[in-house]
Amino acid sequence: MPENAIRAEGLRKRYGETQAVDGVSFEVEHGEFYGILGPNGAGKTTTMEIVEGLREPDEGTAQILGLPSWPRDRGLLRRIGVQLQASAFFERLTAREQIHTFAALYDIPASRADNMLETVGLTDKAGTREDKLSGGQAQRLSIACALVHDPELVFLDEPTTGLDPQARRNLWDLLRKINSEGRTVVLTTHYMDEAETLCDRVAVMDNGKVLRVGPPQDLVQELGVSTLEDVFLQLTGREYRE
């Protein structure tokens, strides 16, 4: 395929006094597992939102799968899956009802939704309401809801935040599986070990700019340190954020 999965050029977005995104450009190839890293307030979320098509950039363009993500294009939205940071569930519905509702929004057969529930290991929790699911179960359900329509490109926003080590490892396996099936995955995370094991390439952001892009191992060697966490701290400093 000639086009990149994502092509962002010169994105800028300002909220009042804050320049949230200040000239961000990056490309993600088809089938790639791409990580966007950065401390709180670095501009990761806004960058993701612009690329997904939730917000219009003040400047610059974002193309996904060869098409502009703004203005809203329903044909394009069919081909991407988005898992939002907070668990975006319909109130008081069970896990099965949630994923069936999302399946209907994409006009996907209900059987496929049930299969997806099985893939993320929630079949025995199908009758449980969203507010009664544990943190890990809710994360898995939201990923299942993002994948129910078999998208080519998947956005995951801090999918493992607040999970215990078991749930995290299981989720990693799931994410690797999604990627190995040929989907492009874009992930934001605060866990450097996660980015190191999962991502083909990472972009480190701070102050609304991309500081460095490359495979985790290359960055480690380039800066002469031992882990991606060292890379991160060396690039973004050690002061408290937010």
Place this chain on the structure above:
Amino acid sequence: MRPFLSLSAAMTRGLLRDRSAVFFILIFPLMFLVLFGALFKDTSTDQAKIVQVGDVKVLDGIPAKEREELREVLKIEKTDGSAEARDEALTKVRKGDTDAAVFERGGRIELRYSAADEVRAGNVRGVLNSIVQQANQRVTGQPPAFRLKTATLADQSTKPIQFLTPGLLGWAVAMGGVFGSAFNLVSWRKKRILRRLWLAPVSPAAVVGARVGVNLATAFAQTAIFLGIASLPYYGLELTGHWWLSLPLVACGTLAFMSIGLLVGSWAKTEEAANGLAQIIVLPMAFLSGAFFPLDGTPSWVRAISDFMPLKHLSEAMQDVLSRGESWGAALPTMGGLLLFAAVLTALASRIFRWDAA
């Protein structure tokens, strides 16, 4: 069509599983109807009850024909003339078991009544007075020069249930409309479902349509239950010919109230703020719109304010078609006004609408 149906199903399930929402939208107004309907059922008794102690010439001497006519307004219970009987009768008056006690002492007719209920007191005084006047007139042996003939009209709209039902139903529909859309909007924004829907290939019409559809279904369910209960023989609501016009009226009202909810939900950041603001709007509106009691006796400025309330116009038009036998003439202008109101507020809400809390 499938997104619309599945979103409607999701909203309906969410609503039915929210016990407090079901209570406030359906049970709570219904409690008012059941309670007020029962309380105000018998306010129109105008028959006075008196106890006659011993012989009273004017009462005993009423001709049979007049006695027959009097029976509708006066019920006389006669006891013997002993002192105990008189004490007993006075105690009954004090307790409110009877309206008055009457006895004759030395040629004078004495009437003892309680002043607790001025209407009843006046009533019994008036009746007794006219009996005495007539007796006096009979003694003269002349035919009376003037006769007053009175009759009450059976005015259906004065029966409390006839205005309670449209008023309380309007209030119920207002609560359902305002709270339904305000809560839905705030909660979906907070839980980021709005953004999730933006990122799904679903048309805004399907989302808005589902919400409107669920609210209309709720309003029609409220209407069916209200009219069903008020029509029970116990409450005795009598529907007039064009009562079914209340359905399009309720539909237009729902849209008007949903637009209020939309405005509230666009402004409020949390469910608590939405709840507070919605209460501040709905409750005074219900009082000022005559949902609980008629506005006839209120100062003119109250009525001037109430003219701006969609609920007032809805209640009035509903009363017109439900129990005053009116038709399109009463319903159409109100429907138009409600839709206009909805359009203006929706336009206003769209200007302050936000996709997310940030």
